[in-house]
Amino acid sequence: MTIYQHFTFDAAHRLPNVPEGHKCSNLHGHTYHLTIYASGEILEKEGWIIDFSDLKTIMAPIIQILDHHFLNDIEGLENPTAEHLAKWIWKKTKPLLPALNKIELKETPATGVIYNGD
Numbered sequence: 001m002t003i004y005q006h007f008t009f010d011a012a013h014r015l016p017n018v019p020e021g022h023k024c025s026n027l028h029g030h031t032y033h034l035t036i037y038a039s040g041e042i043l044e045k046e047g048w049i050i051d052f053s054d055l056k057t058i059m060a061p062i063i064q065i066l067d068h069h070f071l072n073d074i075e076g077l078e079n080p081t082a083e084h085l086a087k088w089i090w091k092k093t094k095p096l097l098p099a100l101n102k103i104e105l106k107e108t109p110a111t112g113v114i115y116n117g118d
């Protein structure tokens with residue numbers, strides 16, 4: 001079974017490697033929508049896979065690094081595409097949440113990335 005939790009954060013970025021004249025080379029921001037998925041067996045006593053509160057506690061310091069920051073200044077996010085950001089979030093989260101099996105990161109209402117660590 002898989003459970004999930006949704007988070008949002010606001011951040012600014014610019015994409016340094018886009019072709020000349022591409023609008024995304026300019027400084028701009030997004031409200032990112034992040035959903036993390038964790039899979040496992042239902043624990044007999046608690047009746048859950050992992051407490052949603054624990055998910056929130058695990059994600060809080062990671063979200064804090066990103067929220068209201070300029071992503072390009074963060075180590076590992078020098079080219080902060082949605083793809084790179086999803087991988088960065090995975091790398092930070094997986095050691096703290098081994099049950100993590102997927103993340104979805106939406107950059108705009110219409111666009112985003114799904115990553116499962118592969």
Ligand SMILES: Nc1nc2c(c(=O)[nH]1)N=C([C@H](O)[C@H](O)COP(=O)(O)OP(=O)(O)OP(=O)(O)O)CN2
Binds near residue numbers: 024028082111
């Ligand atoms: N594969 C990717 N493509 C693009 C990424 C990305 O991370 N991965 N990022 C961008 C920019 O960040 C840009 O801000 C997003 O642009 P766009 O999707 O065009 O969003 P808009 O809301 O500005 O769309 P409009 O339809 O033009 O209003 C670009 N590409």
Ligand SMILES: [Zn+2]
Binds near residue numbers: 030
């Ligand atoms: Zn952007």
